[in-house]
Amino acid sequence: MSKILLGCIADDFTGATDLANNLVRSGMRTVQTIGIPGERLQTQVDAVVVALKSRTAPRQEAVEHSLDALHWLKSQGAQQIYFKYCSTFDSTPEGNIGPVTEALLDALEREAPGFTIATPAFPDNGRTVFNGYLFVGDVLLHESGMQNHPLTPMKDSNLVRVMQAQCRRRVGLIDYRAVAKGAVAIRDRIDELRKQGVQIAIVDAISNDDLIKLGPALKGMPLVTAGSGVAIGLPANFGIAPSNAASELPRASGFRAIVSGSCSAATNRQVRAFSASGGESLRIEPLQVARGSDVVAEAIGWAAPRLAQRPILIYSTAEPAVVKDAQERLGAQRAGALLEQALAEIARGLVERGVSQLVIAGGETAGACVQALEIAQLRIGPQIDPGVPWCHAQPTVAPDGLHLALKSGNFGSDDFFTKAFTLLT
Ligand code: ADP
Numbered sequence: 001m002s003k004i005l006l007g008c009i010a011d012d013f014t015g016a017t018d019l020a021n022n023l024v025r026s027g028m029r030t031v032q033t034i035g036i037p038g039e040r041l042q043t044q045v046d047a048v049v050v051a052l053k054s055r056t057a058p059r060q061e062a063v064e065h066s067l068d069a070l071h072w073l074k075s076q077g078a079q080q081i082y083f084k085y086c087s088t089f090d091s092t093p094e095g096n097i098g099p100v101t102e103a104l105l106d107a108l109e110r111e112a113p114g115f116t117i118a119t120p121a122f123p124d125n126g127r128t129v130f131n132g133y134l135f136v137g138d139v140l141l142h143e144s145g146m147q148n149h150p151l152t153p154m155k156d157s158n159l160v161r162v163m164q165a166q167c168r169r170r171v172g173l174i175d176y177r178a179v180a181k182g183a184v185a186i187r188d189r190i191d192e193l194r195k196q197g198v199q200i201a202i203v204d205a206i207s208n209d210d211l212i213k214l215g216p217a218l219k220g221m222p223l224v225t226a227g228s229g230v231a232i233g234l235p236a237n238f239g240i241a242p243s244n245a246a247s248e249l250p251r252a253s254g255f256r257a258i259v260s261g262s263c264s265a266a267t268n269r270q271v272r273a274f275s276a277s278g279g280e281s282l283r284i285e286p287l288q289v290a291r292g293s294d295v296v297a298e299a300i301g302w303a304a305p306r307l308a309q310r311p312i313l314i315y316s317t318a319e320p321a322v323v324k325d326a327q328e329r330l331g332a333q334r335a336g337a338l339l340e341q342a343l344a345e346i347a348r349g350l351v352e353r354g355v356s357q358l359v360i361a362g363g364e365t366a367g368a369c370v371q372a373l374e375i376a377q378l379r380i381g382p383q384i385d386p387g388v389p390w391c392h393a394q395p396t397v398a399p400d401g402l403h404l405a406l407k408s409g410n411f412g413s414d415d416f417f418t419k420a421f422t423l424l425t
Pocket of ligand 1: 261262263267286316317318322323326327335336337338339361362363364365366407408409410
C-alpha cells in the first residue's frame, strides 16, 4: 500500500465528514476513520481523516488522542498534518484548540521549526475572518448565538485573543491585505511574524479565492490547523486537481433502506416527503421501546418482505411537541438513548438481511448505527447535498460492502431520501 499525502485529525465525527467531503471535491481520494485505526487502510487513498471526539473532552485526553492520531498518520507516510476544528472555533478559554495545536507543533518540531496557521474561515458556509474577527453570516461570532452554546460559549470574536488565551506560543495575524496579494506576500508575512517570535497566525479569509491563494503558501508546512475551508486550497500542492475519480465508490447493489432518529425540522420534512411520494415507512414510538416491546424484531419482520420491492423507511422522527411529550414521560436522555439503541439494532438487522444502501438521519443516531455496524473506516464518495456524501464501508457484517449516507439533522433538501438513492444508481 503506498503512502498517504495528507493526514487529518478532526475533533468530532461530523466535522471529519465535512473535511473529507471538501478534500474529495478537491480531487483527493479520502478515507475517514472512526477513532485511531487499529488496522491497516482498506483502500489506497491520498488523505485520511481520523475522527476523534476531542472537541469537549478533558484537555489532557484531547491532547493524548490527537498525538496518537498524529503518530498513526505519520506511520502511514503523511507528509502534512491538518488539525480540523469547528468553523465557529468551538473551544473553552482553556482549549482544546490551542493545547492540541501546541502539542502537535511540539511533536513535529523535529521536522521544522514550529509555525502554523489557524483559521476557521469557510466562506461557502458563511464563516469569514476579517482583521482576525470571525463572522458567522453577517454577524460577529459572539452575536451569532454561539455566545450561548451549552459547552463552548464563544464570547469573544477576536480569534487572535481567543487563541492567545489558550497558547504558550505567541499568536499573530496574517491579515486580508497580505492574503489578497497571494502566496508570496503571505510567506513574507509569515517570515516577518516569525522574526517577531510569533509561531501561530490567525489568517483572514473572506472568500474562496482567499483560501485558494492561501493554499500554495502552506506547501511544506508540517502542520496546518483550520476549519474545513482551507482544504480546498491544499490538494494542488500535491499536484492533485479536482476530478470525479476521487469520489468513485464501488458499484451499489442490494436492498435500500433509511433509518431516521433525527427530529430536526429538515428531517421531519424529508420523512413527510418520502411518504408523500409513495414510500413505505414504519414509525417507532419511544413509549413502545420503554415498555420493553421488541420493536427491533417487529421492525425487521415488517421490513423483510418489503425490501425486495423498493426503499423502506424506519423512523422515530417526530414533531417537537411529540418529542417533548415523550421526553417529559421518559426523560430526554433516556428517550434518546433507548431510541438510538433500537434504531442501531434495526440498522444492523437490515444490513444482515441484505440492505447494502443505507441512509441514516441524525448525528447521534448515525454514531450509534456506525458503532452497531462495527464500522471503522469509511471511503468518502460523491456529495448528495452540501455536507452529506455517500460513503462506502466493508464491515464484517457486510463483507460485500455497504453504501452509507450519514445525514446530520438539518442537512439535505426535502426529497433527500429519494434523491440519495437516485444519485447512487
Ligand atoms: P440530529 O442530527 O437531528 O440532532 P440526532 O440523532 O443527533 O439528530 O439526535 C436526535 C435525538 O433525538 C436522538 O438521541 C434520538 O434518539 C432522539 N429521538 C429520536 N426520536 C425521538 C422521539 N420521537 N422522541 C424523543 N426523542 C427522540
